[in-house]
Structure formats: structure tokens, C-alpha cells
Amino acid sequence: MTHHPHTIDSRRVYATMVLSDDEDEHIYAKYLRSPCNPSGTIALAMRQRQYGQEENNSMLTFSSRVAEAIDAKNSLLCVGLDPDIQRIPAHLRAHPDAVYRFCHDIIAATHDLVAAFKPNIAFFEALGAGGVEVLARVMALSPSTLWILDAKRGDIGNTAAAYATAAFDYLKADAITLNPYLGGDSLEPFLSRAERGSFLLCRTSNPGSTDLQELVLADGRPLYMAVAQLAQQQWNSNSNVGLVVGATQPAALIDVRATCPDLPILLPGVGAQGGDLATAVNAGVDRHGRGLLVNVSRSVLYAANDHSFADAARAEALRTRDAINAARQA
Amino acid sequence: MTHHPHTIDSRRVYATMVLSDDEDEHIYAKYLRSPCNPSGTIALAMRQRQYGQEENNSMLTFSSRVAEAIDAKNSLLCVGLDPDIQRIPAHLRAHPDAVYRFCHDIIAATHDLVAAFKPNIAFFEALGAGGVEVLARVMALSPSTLWILDAKRGDIGNTAAAYATAAFDYLKADAITLNPYLGGDSLEPFLSRAERGSFLLCRTSNPGSTDLQELVLADGRPLYMAVAQLAQQQWNSNSNVGLVVGATQPAALIDVRATCPDLPILLPGVGAQGGDLATAVNAGVDRHGRGLLVNVSRSVLYAANDHSFADAARAEALRTRDAINAARQA
Numbered sequence: 293m294t295h296h297p298h299t300i301d302s303r304r305v306y307a308t309m310v311l312s313d314d315e316d317e318h319i320y321a322k323y324l325r326s327p328c329n330p331s332g333t334i335a336l337a338m339r340q341r342q343y344g345q346e347e348n349n350s351m352l353t354f355s356s357r358v359a360e361a362i363d364a365k366n367s368l369l370c371v372g373l374d375p376d377i378q379r380i381p382a383h384l385r386a387h388p389d390a391v392y393r394f395c396h397d398i399i400a401a402t403h404d405l406v407a408a409f410k411p412n413i414a415f416f417e418a419l420g421a422g423g424v425e426v427l428a429r430v431m432a433l434s435p436s437t438l439w440i441l442d443a444k445r446g447d448i449g450n451t452a453a454a455y456a457t458a459a460f461d462y463l464k465a466d467a468i469t470l471n472p473y474l475g476g477d478s479l480e481p482f483l484s485r486a487e488r489g490s491f492l493l494c495r496t497s498n499p500g501s502t503d504l505q506e507l508v509l510a511d512g513r514p515l516y517m518a519v520a521q522l523a524q525q526q527w528n529s530n531s532n533v534g535l536v537v538g539a540t541q542p543a544a545l546i547d548v549r550a551t552c553p554d555l556p557i558l559l560p561g562v563g564a565q566g567g568d569l570a571t572a573v574n575a576g577v578d579r580h581g582r583g584l585l586v587n588v589s590r591s592v593l594y595a596a597n598d599h600s601f602a603d604a605a606r607a608e609a610l611r612t613r614d615a616i617n618a619a620r621q622a
Numbered sequence: 623m624t625h626h627p628h629t630i631d632s633r634r635v636y637a638t639m640v641l642s643d644d645e646d647e648h649i650y651a652k653y654l655r656s657p658c659n660p661s662g663t664i665a666l667a668m669r670q671r672q673y674g675q676e677e678n679n680s681m682l683t684f685s686s687r688v689a690e691a692i693d694a695k696n697s698l699l700c701v702g703l704d705p706d707i708q709r710i711p712a713h714l715r716a717h718p719d720a721v722y723r724f725c726h727d728i729i730a731a732t733h734d735l736v737a738a739f740k741p742n743i744a745f746f747e748a749l750g751a752g753g754v755e756v757l758a759r760v761m762a763l764s765p766s767t768l769w770i771l772d773a774k775r776g777d778i779g780n781t782a783a784a785y786a787t788a789a790f791d792y793l794k795a796d797a798i799t800l801n802p803y804l805g806g807d808s809l810e811p812f813l814s815r816a817e818r819g820s821f822l823l824c825r826t827s828n829p830g831s832t833d834l835q836e837l838v839l840a841d842g843r844p845l846y847m848a849v850a851q852l853a854q855q856q857w858n859s860n861s862n863v864g865l866v867v868g869a870t871q872p873a874a875l876i877d878v879r880a881t882c883p884d885l886p887i888l889l890p891g892v893g894a895q896g897g898d899l900a901t902a903v904n905a906g907v908d909r910h911g912r913g914l915l916v917n918v919s920r921s922v923l924y925a926a927n928d929h930s931f932a933d934a935a936r937a938e939a940l941r942t943r944d945a946i947n948a949a950r951q952a
Contacts (some may be wrong), residue, residue, distance in 0.1 A: 294804060376780065414777060414784040420756040420792040428751065444777050446801055447744060448828040450706065451772075454744040461752045471776055473803040473823060498778040500805025506849055508840040515845065518837055569758025 354489035354532035355466065355583075358556045361407040361438045362582045368573070368620065369558040369613045370558070371402055372442065372589030373411040373430065377419075379517065379594050381601050390571065391419060393603075394429045398593060401602040402609040408438035408466075408585050410558075422461075431463050435501040438466045440585075444493060446471035447476050459486050465489060469536060469558070472519050479527060494519045495550060497538025497561030517547060522541070524552045534558055539572035539586075546575045557584050563591035570619035581620045588612055684797065684819035684862035685913075687885045691737040691768045692912045698903070698950070700888070701732055701941045702772065702919030703741040703760065705747075709924050711931050721749060725760045728923060729921060731932040732939040736914050738768040738796075740888075756792075761793050770798045770888065770915075776801035776808050786811040790818050797821060799866060799888070802849050809857060816860040819886065824849045824878060827868025829889030847877060854882045864888055869902035869916075876905045887914050893921035893942070903949040911950045918942055 299489050304617035352360075362368060373395050377385065380394045387393055400411065416427035431439050441463060445455045459465045460482075467489030470479055482490045495505050495516040505516040513521075516537075523533045535552065539561035549557065557576050562569045569586070576584040594614070636685050682690075692698055707715065710724045717723055717854060729739065746757035761769050771793060775785045789795045790812075795817030800809060812820045825835050825846040835846040843851075846867075853863045867875050869891035878887070887906050892899045899916070908915040922942070926934035 375780065376784075377792065411779055412777070412784075414775075414781045414788065416789040417754065418784040418792070420788075421758065422751075423788075424747065425751040442781075444775070444801075444804075444840045445744075446776075447742070447774050451704065451742055452745045454706075454742075454748040458744065458747040458750075458753075460938070471774075471803050473776075473834055474774075474826055474828060475833030475835070476831035477828050479830075481675055495805050498804060498807050500807035500809075503852060504803055504845070504848065505805070507845065510838040510840055510842070512840070515837065516836070518834065522833060564861050590689065619833030 369406045370408040370585040370587040397602040401606040403434040410440040412442040440467040441465035453481040491558045492533040494535040495544040497540045563588035573619040700915040700917040705837045727932040731936040733764040740770040742772040747824040758862035770797040783811040821864040821888045825866040825874040827870045893918035899904040
């Protein structure tokens, strides 16, 4: 093991991680040539963000960090990391660190194409003891992307503070998804962290979302629009609130974007869930053609289930990124 | 280490756990005399529920298990385990397994007084690597109580299934708290487990709960009553749905109980949050004077912050249990 620490920019310090000697080595080397790593022989850089005491002195709001990440990659793509042990390639499944290795290879194959990764903590918790530690190691990879922890948390006062500690201080997430049903005080421990983002569930992409989210209020709004308006008018004083709006509901997306012109929107529901990509991208981007992170998970992760899975994931990510960019330039 | 496996009843297998030799030994011995443990020298029994393939062949619904737990202890008390490392006694804080030891001592001191324990997973996740494993060891204690995992989860299809695996199969929770904002399909992987319970957030006890939960719908109902009616009419086909209704809102509690006469209600907000106990108990019990679990957390956990903390916790739990029983018999 050798380590080559580099300083890439003023906010982040990278240290390198050395390859294991096994059959998948070529995958890493293939995609990792970069100005800092011209030989392409070093695996993914470890991420050591300098989040800490200086965090709240930074002038960089989360919404500007989203814009920066999108512009740096010219990509609205977000890859959701939902590693289902039943679906990862058989040759990895027997490995004692199978989920980490699967995520590592997906990240190595796609990180230059994406603005963000979005690991869903449920799939790591389901591993039992050590699962969250696997997630922490995964989230230490790829310093050049945003990391959105998909946790859909929502709890009161001191408990919300504990979740914020877990997400922002232990896992060092750049952003988290939150469930707004408990109201503003449940969001406060997250929203008070100005450089970190909170994507609030607004109109989700699943069939059951109509049960509550589309209930019509006395003033004629559907419930999800009340969430959008609270986000816009009351909860965004630190410019770090975003919304989750599913691609399967383009009309909802149009209404939310009209009410919240500048809020970042996280858009699930394209790919395996079947929402139309071009329609959703046009409805979801802000006036600058960004402000939107288009999440795909299964269509990339499980593009192939043999030794070619990382190549197939890259091909699918590339195809999706380009389709998104074609739609936003149309 | 010696192990003495016993068979206590047909559904559960206990194995014993041996005391560590340290200054707190007397605490365990004091409260653990029982028919199975007449000397009181054995610490808390380990819980090895026989949940597994036979689970769905059982005729025991979750609502009947709540009634059974309440009757067995003649108690509606639920103690919430929210172990804040900043608030646990100083003499435990330096211990490498401080949170486990704190929870163990609270459980040992109170388990004969309570129908349920309710650990909040956030406080364990906040410990970082190994935190969930600490929770698993805590939840393996006290086989005679229900274990409600306070996680307030809510996610879609395959992710909800992963959370159900983590809660019910890894942590072996008897019940979980869920956030209903994503609708029926997000609840299904939990509700399909007939012997396990799901307490849905309905009207919570925090100030911000009014932001969404009290929004008035076009038909005149507040949003939380829509949750109560969906729970009663659509989601309870396995008799395993309960609701979370805060003690700080007695009027809401009366309305929910009227709409849902048989659903178990989990009632936070007495104790440190200040809701009136007798009023809430009378509003919340079902026609049989049960169907209600009254949660207290901080008032019991932090009744004292020195070596007497377990004694003080027991005294506070006893006082609360008796006050609840006085109210339900009045």
C-alpha cells in the first residue's frame, strides 16, 4: 500500500487508495485517467472533505454547490446506489465485501459522468452489523461529485439532531432527503447547516403517493403544493432546500417549478420506473437549464449482471446523460 | 461465561447472559428475581424470538400481542430508549460500551413495569460505525416486552422492503414506526408481516406538526384524520396497524380514537414534553381500557445522572405506570 496525498482545491483534500490485485483491476484503471492521475493506475480517490468548524463561515450555499457540480460535469445525472445483494453479479456476491466492491466499481465506471451519487441507506442497513460502515466507505469515494444520502428522515427535535449528526458528520453527506410530514421543527437541525442540502419529499413517483400527497386542501391546492410553498416561502432562508418530485408526474413538476423557480429538484422515476425523460427534463430545469438532478438507479446498476456490469453501467449512464443534455438544449 | 438455555413458552427461547464483574452488578441483581431466575443473580435474559418461516402461520395478530403485553404487565407504559451520550451519567460515559451499558441498566431496572421498549434508531446511528450493532444487542434484551423500533421510515417498493428486512429480520423488532406520506405501497412490505406491528405517524406532539398535519382538506377533515381513516379502512387487513398520536393534542386523540376504535395508539408527549397524562390516557384507551402505549423517554432515562440513575429511572417508571393505571381506572 502506498499513499499519494494531493491537494486538488482549497476546500478538499484527497488521498489515494490503491488497487487490490484481482480480476476487476482493469475496470478501475480504464476510467480513472485524469490530470491528477495520468497513469490511470490509481483507483478512486478517497474523499476527505474539510467540513468542520469552518463550514458555516463558507459563503458557498448548497444551491450554488448544485449548480457548480452540474456545470463541472455538464451533467444533470445522479446515480442512485441501491445495492440489492440479490441482483449484483454472481461473481461478486460471494466476496466478503461484495456490496462495497459493487458500489466501488459502479462509481469508478461512472463518476466522471454524474453530478451526484445518491446511496439509499436502507440497502446498507439491510446488511446488518457493519452495513452503515460499508456505506461510510462507499461515501468516502469520488470527491468530485455531490453525495446525497437518500434516507427520507423525519423526526422531532433531539432525534432529528441525531440524524443530522449521523448524515452530515459521520457519513459526511453533502445533502439528505427528508420527509416533511412532521413539519418545520423536524427539518431545522438539517436546514441550519447552510452548506448541506435537504431535499424534501414533495410529490413522489410511486403509485401510492396519491393516497396523501394529492389530497385536495380547502384552498384548492393538492397537499404536495403546500409542501412546495412551505419550502419556498418559509424553509429556505439558507438557500439549501430542494424538493423531490417524481418524473412520473410531469404536471406536478411544472407546478412545483413555477412556484419554486430556484430550488434544486431531485427527480426520481425515469429509467426502471418508466417516466418520460425529455418531458420531465424540460419541466424540471430552472431558467438556467440546471437546478435539476435526474436520478437513475436500477437501469444503471443492473445494466448487466455478469463481468461486464461496470462497462454496461457506464454505457447506460453515458446514454442517459446525453439524452438529458439533448432534452435540455432542445 | 456459562449459558443456561431455557424454554419459557412455545414461541420464544431464552438464553442467559452472565454478569460482568463491575461496580454496577448490584443493579442487575436487584430487579431480576423472577420464577425463571429465582436467585436474581443472572442478568437480563437474551431474546431469541422464533420469528421465521412459521411467523405467518401464527394466528396471533399484532393487535392481540399488544393486548397480551399490556395485560401481562398490567401496564400501558412504554419506555423510549433515546440514549444521548451527552446526558448519560459521567461514570458510564468513559466506558467503551457506554450506550449499551446505559440501556442495559435502564432495561434491567424497568422491564417488569413496562409493556414495551421503544428504542429510537437515530441515537444509535449517531454513534457511527457499530451503532446499529449496539442497538441489536440492546434489542436482544428483555424478552417479556414488546420492542417497537422508532424509525419513522417511509420509502418506496424495494427500499421499503429493505427497511422491513433491517427492522424485522435483523433487529427482530416486534413493531416499527412509519411515516405515511408516501402512501399505501410504501407501507405494504411492513403491513404484510401479520405478526409485526406498524405505528403510523398521525398527529405528532411537536410544535411543527401543525405545518402539514393540521392542514384542512376540501372535505373539512384535517390531514391527520385522513391518515387515521386510511389506517382504519384500507391498511389494517392484518390487524397490525397502530397510530402515533401525541399527548399534547387531546382533541386529536379523541377524534382518532372515535374513528379507529380498535387500533393500538402509541402516545408520545407526556413526561418531558409536558402533555397531561390523565387526560390523554382517558382519551386514548380503547373500550377495554387498553390499546394504548404511553411513551416516556427523557423523564425516565435521565431521572438522575449519577450512580443512582437506574434506581431513579425505576422510581419514575413506577410512578408513571401507577399514574396511568389510576387514570384508566377512574
